[in-house]
Amino acid sequence: MEKKNIDWGNIGFGYIQTDYRYVSYFKDGKWDDGQLTEDPNIVLNECAGVLQYAQTIFEGLKAYTTSDGRIVVFRPDLNAERMIQSAERLKIPVFPKERFLDAVQKVVRANAAYVPPYGSGATLYVRPYSFGCNPVIGVKPADEYQFRILTTPVGPYFKGGAKPITIRVSDFDRAAPHGTGHIKAGLNYAMSLFAIVDAHEQGYDENMYLDAATRTKVEETGGANFLFVTKDNKVVTPKSNSILPSITRRSLIQVAREYLGLEAEEREITLEEVKDFAECGLCGTAAVISPVGKIVDHGKEICFPAGMEKMGPVTQKLYDTLTGIQMGTIKAPEGWIVEIA
Ligand code: PLP
Ligand code: COI
Numbered sequence: 001m002e003k004k005n006i007d008w009g010n011i012g013f014g015y016i017q018t019d020y021r022y023v024s025y026f027k028d029g030k031w032d033d034g035q036l037t038e039d040p041n042i043v044l045n046e047c048a049g050v051l052q053y054a055q056t057i058f059e060g061l062k063a064y065t066t067s068d069g070r071i072v073v074f075r076p077d078l079n080a081e082r083m084i085q086s087a088e089r090l091k092i093p094v095f096p097k098e099r100f101l102d103a104v105q106k107v108v109r110a111n112a113a114y115v116p117p118y119g120s121g122a123t124l125y126v127r128p129y130s131f132g133c134n135p136v137i138g139v140k141p142a143d144e145y146q147f148r149i150l151t152t153p154v155g156p157y158f159k160g161g162a163k164p165i166t167i168r169v170s171d172f173d174r175a176a177p178h179g180t181g182h183i184k185a186g187l188n189y190a191m192s193l194f195a196i197v198d199a200h201e202q203g204y205d206e207n208m209y210l211d212a213a214t215r216t217k218v219e220e221t222g223g224a225n226f227l228f229v230t231k232d233n234k235v236v237t238p239k240s241n242s243i244l245p246s247i248t249r250r251s252l253i254q255v256a257r258e259y260l261g262l263e264a265e266e267r268e269i270t271l272e273e274v275k276d277f278a279e280c281g282l283c284g285t286a287a288v289i290s291p292v293g294k295i296v297d298h299g300k301e302i303c304f305p306a307g308m309e310k311m312g313p314v315t316q317k318l319y320d321t322l323t324g325i326q327m328g329t330i331k332a333p334e335g336w337i338v339e340i341a
Helices: 049-053 076-089 097-110 186-190 193-201 247-258 271-276 313-326
Strands: 021-027 035-037 056-058 061-065 071-074 123-132 145-154 165-169 206-208 225-229 235-238 264-267 279-284 288-297 300-303 337-339
Touching (some): 035 097, 056 076, 056 186, 071 097, 076 097, 076 123, 097 123, 097 145, 193 206, 235 247, 247 264, 247 279, 247 313
Parallel strands (some): 235 264
Antiparallel strands (some): 056 123, 061 071, 071 337, 123 145, 225 279, 279 288, 288 300
C-alpha cells in the first residue's frame, strides 16, 4: 500500500481529511449495521439535539506504524469502555464495545495510506464521536443518533513537540463536583474555550484547572491529566472524581511500576505542594507526555529543575518506554497493542 504524499515530519495537530469515515445510525431504538463512507460532510436538521443542547460525546486514540511495519492501535478497549460511560451520562444510546472495536479496525484499515510511517513523529488520530441528530426543542434527549469515527494524521499537540511548556493556574473552573468532568462530553471543551484563548493571549500554552469546590487541589488541563515526579523519583498523579480518567495516565502508572521499578501513586495533590515536585508533565493521547517547565500562579512562578529546554529524566524515561511500547520496540503488557488485521 502506497502512503499519501504528506510531509509527515512537519504536520501539527490539525484536521487533514482522509478518504473514509465510519458511520452508524440509531433509529427506532436500534443501531443499524454501520458502514464506511467517503462523504466527510454531515447534513443535520436545524433543531438537531447536538446543535441545540450539545448532546455529543467523543473519544480519541491513535494508530501507529510499528518498527516492523504493522499498523496497531493502543488499548482501544479502554476507549470503548469510556465512551460507554460518557454515553450513559448524556443519555446517548450505548454503541456496543465489540462494534466500537470493529469500527476502529474498519476505518483505520480503510485509511492505511494515511497512517504515518514509523519514525516520522506523526500518528493517525482516531476520533470516535456520537451525537443526537433529530429535532429537539424541549430539553430532553434526542431519539435518533449517529456514531461516527473520523481519522486524521497528526503531529505533536503542542508546538515544539517535546520542549517544555508554560502553563498558568486558571481562574475559570473546568468541571463541577458531581458534574461531567469525568466523561468526554463536548460541553466540557466548549466551556474551556474562553479560558484557553485567554491563556494563549497571555502567552501561556495551557491552563491548570483547580477543583471547583475548594480551589486548592490540582485537577487537570483542558485536554490532558497531570503527572508529577517527586524529588525522590516517585510518580504521583492527581486523584479526583471530576477529571477524565486518562488512558495514558493509567498506562504510565503501570509503566512506572513495572518497567521502571518506580513507586507510583494516585492521590489528591494540592496546588501548595506543586513547588516541591522535581518534574511535571501533561499526559494524554494527543499530548503523549508534554513536559511542563513552568507553572505561573498569579504572578508567582513555579519552575521545575529540568528547565525550559528538555524533559526531566524520569519524564523522559516514561516517554521513551510508552512510545517504545506503542511503536513495537518494547514488549507491551498483554492486550495493550491491537493490530489492525
Ligand atoms: N483529560 C482531558 C480533559 C482530555 O481531553 C484527555 C484526552 O483524551 C485526557 C485527559 C487524556 O486522556 P487519554 O490519555 O485517555 O487520551
Ligand atoms: C485526546 O488526547 O485524545 C484528546 O481528546 C484531547 C483533545 C483536547 C485533543
